[in-house]
Amino acid sequence: MTVLVAWGNIQDEYPLHLIPQELLTEKLLFLPNDSFRAKQKYQCRWVAHFLLWELFKKAEINTALLSQIFLTEKERPRLPIAHIDFNISHSDNWVAVVLQIKDKKQKSAVGIDIEYPKKSRKFTALLTQFASAKEKEWFNQQQNVNDAFYRIWCLREAILKSQGVGIAKLSEVQHYPDKFLINSEHCPEGELIFTTELPFYLAIFAKDNCENLQFFNWCKGTLSEIKLFKKIKYLVNNQSGTLKAKNCPQIN
Numbered sequence: 001m002t003v004l005v006a007w008g009n010i011q012d013e014y015p016l017h018l019i020p021q022e023l024l025t026e027k028l029l030f031l032p033n034d035s036f037r038a039k040q041k042y043q044c045r046w047v048a049h050f051l052l053w054e055l056f057k058k059a060e061i062n063t064a065l066l067s068q069i070f071l072t073e074k075e076r077p078r079l080p081i082a083h084i085d086f087n088i089s090h091s092d093n094w095v096a097v098v099l100q101i102k103d104k105k106q107k108s109a110v111g112i113d114i115e116y117p118k119k120s121r122k123f124t125a126l127l128t129q130f131a132s133a134k135e136k137e138w139f140n141q142q143q144n145v146n147d148a149f150y151r152i153w154c155l156r157e158a159i160l161k162s163q164g165v166g167i168a169k170l171s172e173v174q175h176y177p178d179k180f181l182i183n184s185e186h187c188p189e190g191e192l193i194f195t196t197e198l199p200f201y202l203a204i205f206a207k208d209n210c211e212n213l214q215f216f217n218w219c220k221g222t223l224s225e226i227k228l229f230k231k232i233k234y235l236v237n238n239q240s241g242t243l244k245a246k247n248c249p250q251i252n
Contacts, residue, residue, distance in 0.1 A: 001102045007094060083106055155192055195230055
């Protein structure tokens, strides 16, 4: 099993013309001419598609599959192949994609969320809408409230996005920060990592495990592999993994 992650900033330069026309989705063919936000979202789509194209090549997957991307009933982009899954997230000018490739007889599922903390938020008020009492107690004990809040938020989004579930179900994700465990009926068993060492907060969920993660950053015309060293790891829907989770909050 392979899990590849790539990110970039829409203000960087990308050789988008290299992607064959037949591999483009319909939403990439028409430039919006209305609001700044709509144009920013359009740029994010292009960068996400480019990064996914690059990851397909890294994983030696036929890039022709990009032309077969479709939307599920929940409007989640998918491929018509069960053992390959991808997910996309963007925040402000940043875009990130995750790609999982499993053995052909296995079903893949991944979710990713990034958050760029550009604006101030009323964390306590927001947490009352979806966090448990113990989770809020843990949050109140943390010295870095930004890191604590986005850890609580991003992991939920990554879990839910793995199945195309919206943020209305945030409260249905049970997060145990002291035990490094997450339970949710909205995703299969797997693992999740969260890191604060990038320009944005990042959470990635992967069905089964996150052991073979590879990270790539697009910068100045090159997709370069990088190492992350401060990754917090969670077990997801693992009923027998409490002791294991306590012993491995970070992976290198």
